[in-house]
Amino acid sequence: MDFPTIDCQTVVLGAGIIGVCSALHLQAAGQRVVLLDRDEPGAGTSHGNAGLIERSSIVPYAFPREWSRLARYALNRQSSMRFSPAWLPKIAPWLFQYWQNSSPANLASASRAMLPLIERCVSEHDRLAEASGMTSLIRAKGWIEFYRDQAEFDLAVADARSYDRHGLRYEVLDASQLRDREPHLSGAMGAIHWLDPKSVIDPGALVRGYAALFVERGGLLLKGDARSLCQHDDSWQVETREGLVRAQNAVVALGPQSTEVTARFGYRIPLGIKRGYHMHYAANPDEPLQHSIIDAQAGYVLAPMARGIRLTTGVELAAPDAPINEIQLRRCEAIARTLYPLGERLDAEPWLGRRPCLPDMRPVIGPATSHKGLWFNFGHAHHGLTLGPVTGRLLAEMMSDAKPFTDPAPYSPDRFG
Template sequence: MTTDVVVFGAGIVGVSAALHLQARGRSVLLVDRTGVAAETSSGNAGLIERSSVIPYAFPRDPAALVGYALGRRIDGRYDPAFLPKIGGWLFSYWRHSAPARLAEAAAAMLPLIERSVAEHDALAADAGTLPTMRRTGWIEGYRSPASLADAVAEARALERHGLAFDVMDPAALKAAEPQLKDAFVGGIHWRDPVSVPDPAAATRAYADLFLARGGRFSRGDARSLAVGRGDVRFETDDGPGLAGAAVVALGPWSNDVFAALGYRFPLAVKRGYHMHYAPAAAPGLVRPVLDADVGYVLAPMTRGIRLTTGVEFADRDAPPDYRQLERCEPRAREVVGLGARVDATPWLGRRPALPDMRPVIGEAPRHAGLWFAFGHAHHGFTLGPVTGRLLAEMMTGGPTVVDPAPYAPSRFGR
């Protein structure tokens, strides 16, 4: 098989890149070992998070750090046996979360975040899924007056970005979400974000659009990639392939490829879990709800109410450990009526993250024709389409929708 570009990874980032390259006249082969949206892209809260203009930083409050260290926090846990391997990365993440560096990361990510909804809308309009997108925003709920006051102050500081939000008392929360119980003393309704009832289905719809426009998909192992002078070679279940360029958009598995080529990007994995529940009463939730003081999200999905956990630092390929989900579930039942579990077993996903809280998007420093797009952490679904557009513009030599410099692979050396 010959093609202009082979894209490894059929999650939201890879599918979006394939579509945008195709729209710019390139023949594209999409390759994945399992299928479209079969991994990380299927397990998020379905949010296109326009209001997340500040990246998820490492906690710097001493009390919070003690809570994490002693395993008392629900929103984050770690495997003690894995700590020696991840300790250096966590320290780097902590350093980049200092106020000045966090402000730098926020400024770098803002252009992508600002384009997130518009770029999803463009693909959804062509894919026929625009009517499924819920423009109801999402709610952050708070259990204590102190945490609510802090959150309101932080929200006010973000008004310069043109974000729309409402501060809600218990009566307003009940009016917006009748199924909520009395766990929250108040909340913030962010109105700009959009959500979808099935992020995997949304990604598959984009992939179907790619195929309908003449794109091709094959199963294959990206570790077969060999980069030559002016071309790349690889293996698929349909036979060997030859392309002029390759995109590595493998999320948490990207290091299986770049490490073999001599790159040492500090890519880590934030593991997380979800479970679906039948609503205890109709109509269930209208929009996603974050229990900000505990650290999980409840999102209305096609399969029911999805409970998504916070972060688990453990080896990428270690067996699942459901303790975090088990601790979240009773707290979630304090917030909304949850019926029986819908899934036979909890889902385990892996969020690819870099310590400076921005992805790698751009051409490999030492291999012409090899391009990277990974490391979006909590915002892969949010930023997939705008990342795909930016990457395609860079690869085809056109003007870019945002300045790509903050995401350059070369920031980690050659």
């Protein structure tokens, strides 16, 4: 049976939060868009995050530079980060770049670059959530960062005070005030309640809702393999189950799989993968968790979700396709159970996600250097859910020759040569 050729202006490869939002904004700019993925929307990395729209994260996650902290990590016994000894030598060059970019001067530069995106992350989500009817999945309670150590708490409060110039809203809570907000959380010396962020009780469902809006507005959502992308004359072609898609432009928004496509065209973008896990636990209705809680010292998040309480781990450095390893999750779970009455596990096995990270702590957004009509939008690290709508907007403004709301130069693929 012969399938038809589907012509469009842009094909977006990847139906995670970044790809879906890119497709929506390009569609709103008047383009005919095809959105392609091998799975359902939001089935990959977008499904399993902590559900935070992180308005308060104006400083990116940097590589630690204190020798005492590095020494603790080297023992490989921490709950916030673990590594595979066999994988560490292979990722060492990338880690060295990450370490270099985490110097005080470079981190300040990365923070300035990311600020225009972070500042707009909540408002851009609000627009899409309203249009898609997904507002019931988003809660405006902020999140609570708690500490068990007084010295660490004092440092965190000082850091928070240094952000006052950015107009972030927060409240410093002593142990008694924290108990008023979270009566069933114990063991904390104090906490910072960040008020501007929002939380999502089902990130995967939110992405599916945004994708449904794209289809409702006339977009095509197709199944296919992005690795079939090829350039033919002045167009881009990719194979789908419904036929060949032919487009003037192709957007690579494949998250951790992005370089599987970009490398085929000669682009050497240093994308690293930070793995992470989540597990759901039964919630006791008599001991509810009211807010998303971050254990800043142990490096995990507890978040009230549509399906119980989700525990999301920090960073695991291991081969992207390595089997699930429960060591880090078990460490975090053991600590969490001393602080909050988690119920039984609800998942048969942990969910494993892969965060696509670049060593200078900013995504790649913009046109490919040597291929007309090829565009990139990936590498959002820990903030894919946070930044999907706003980076989708920026990309669409660049592709439709509208004036970008911020200078896109800091995110240019050209910075990697």
